[in-house]
Amino acid sequence: MNKFALTLGALAVAVAATGCSRDALLTQTAPADCRNGMLADWHGHKTLYTLDKDGKDQSSCNEYCATVWPPLRATAGDRPIAGFTTFKRADGTYQWAYNGKPVYTFAKDANTGDKTGDAVSGPYGTWTALKCPM
Numbered sequence: 001m002n003k004f005a006l007t008l009g010a011l012a013v014a015v016a017a018t019g020c021s022r023d024a025l026l027t028q029t030a031p032a033d034c035r036n037g038m039l040a041d042w043h044g045h046k047t048l049y050t051l052d053k054d055g056k057d058q059s060s061c062n063e064y065c066a067t068v069w070p071p072l073r074a075t076a077g078d079r080p081i082a083g084f085t086t087f088k089r090a091d092g093t094y095q096w097a098y099n100g101k102p103v104y105t106f107a108k109d110a111n112t113g114d115k116t117g118d119a120v121s122g123p124y125g126t127w128t129a130l131k132c133p134m
Contacts, residue, residue: 036113
């Protein structure tokens with residue numbers, strides 16, 4: 001049996017076990033990957049950050065803060081994957097969290113791998129760039 005057939009068989013088992021549709025299983029991916037040693041979002045490949053004042057699935061970065069530290073947006077239909085979960089923000093939008101901590105990008109990061117927001121402290125708290133898991 002070739003690898004493709006084995007992959008299709010594993011996919012069929014996963015679909016049956018989760019109750020998800022085949023299309024949902026095929027399109028669901030983590031919202032980030034490793035870039036230059038840092039976790040980075042899929043869209044702009046920007047480093048992801050957490051804020052020390054945030055609680056589990058609760059963002060304290062709203063309004064102006066969210067323009068400088070844009071939340072990594074999710075949709076109501078996104079499902080947990082690879083340590084990432086979603087939660088509903090105070091404004092009704094959805095945001096990704098990593099290991100329960102809301103994640104953001106930083107407006108001043110211009111290129112993939114930039115982490116100019118790491119250890120920045122201010123009125124909202126202290127920001128930490130997320131390194132790739134070992």
